[in-house]
Amino acid sequence: MKNQMISKTTLQIFKEGLAKFVTFSDAEWIELTPYLMASSIKKKDHFVVHGKVCKHVGFVIKGSLRFYHVKDGAEITGYFCFENEFVSSYKSYLKQEPSLTCIQAMEDTELILIAYEDMQQLLAHPKLAFKMEQFGRLIAEYYICCYEDRITAFIVQSPEERYLTMLENQAGLLLRIPQHYVANFLGITPVSLSRIRKRTLRGPVTS
Amino acid sequence: MKNQMISKTTLQIFKEGLAKFVTFSDAEWIELTPYLMASSIKKKDHFVVHGKVCKHVGFVIKGSLRFYHVKDGAEITGYFCFENEFVSSYKSYLKQEPSLTCIQAMEDTELILIAYEDMQQLLAHPKLAFKMEQFGRLIAEYYICCYEDRITAFIVQSPEERYLTMLENQAGLLLRIPQHYVANFLGITPVSLSRIRKRTLRGPVTS
């Protein structure tokens, strides 16, 4: 993971990504930019590893990442991040405590990072504090909604139903993620997912 | 669900509950109080029902509630709230869209409520806006951490393991919640939970 200057187009993508949550004025962007870092992660390298404190929130400019846990020596993938999404081991980042998950790039990935300490400064910044608080609240609320849906799926749906709804709502992702990662994400083994696909006769591309 | 004046002790409990997130000065409390409502819900009555927009966030002063979904005519309980916790059908409240979950009092319950419109006013209030934003952010972040753990449990643990960790970490709750609700919460049927308990020989009170 190495850090560089932020290109103009990268910054533009970031601005557009943030616009869903808050809009900063040009003057505010000038204040904000010094706290941002560009970074790239090569495929298979890690954004954060188990046991280390997650020091950054990232915004994915390009590429993708997966979250996984290690249990009995095996990796279990629990989540994914793609372009225009934020990425962090949230609990670790928010509490600055060791991360339970690993986050690894699935492809060569470009990010904009904000370090935890910088974020604390921004939250106390005379000109930016209010909007940063608002931004933080809206992001957090956004993820609460996502997580709520995901928990509900585990409570009320069978693995097969979870696969089929994923097929309806996020078919694009299925084309981009190795199937055994998807299986973990659904809470089952790769072998079982293969069988579910066979019996439902509905692969991601079937026309 | 009926609303009344807020008693002094109720307000005190609320203040202490908030203190985990933000502390308001006496002057700020004077501004804030008009936006609060006391409310009570009788056992089995609903805080919000499926299909209706959730108009309030509540803070539980006394009592408990359960979240449930209805699937094929059956109720599936997915979450609980107890004293000193916030309660709302978050996605519905935050987006002001129809709720997918029902929230029902498991016991006679007393709450402090903030209506959505009032919250919007507070978030724009000249004196309180900043702290309310901060408060909102911290609450949301708190729930993100809770949800993250819950999702992880579904991904990496078996139902039996989930039960045993619940037994370790939240044994108190098991004494207060009917077992068939706990079963749903763990993602299994009441019959299966009964068998897990038998085979692990570890009920909630075994000494």
Add this chain to the structure above:
DNA sequence: TTTTGGTTTTGATCTACGTCAAAGGTAAGC
């Protein structure tokens, strides 16, 4: 082209959890 490493599929078998139904328990109400 062949090799290699990783992924998906398939087969055989096991088992935890689901389903249905009956029997006990327990607590509230009459």
Add this chain to the structure above:
DNA sequence: GCTTACCTTTGACGTAGATCAAAACCAAAA
């Protein structure tokens, strides 16, 4: 007390998903 309503346990049995292992597939590297 008895009744009623609701939980929990138990039994019998079905099934989806897990496990283990082999084969097929596929794409990148040599």
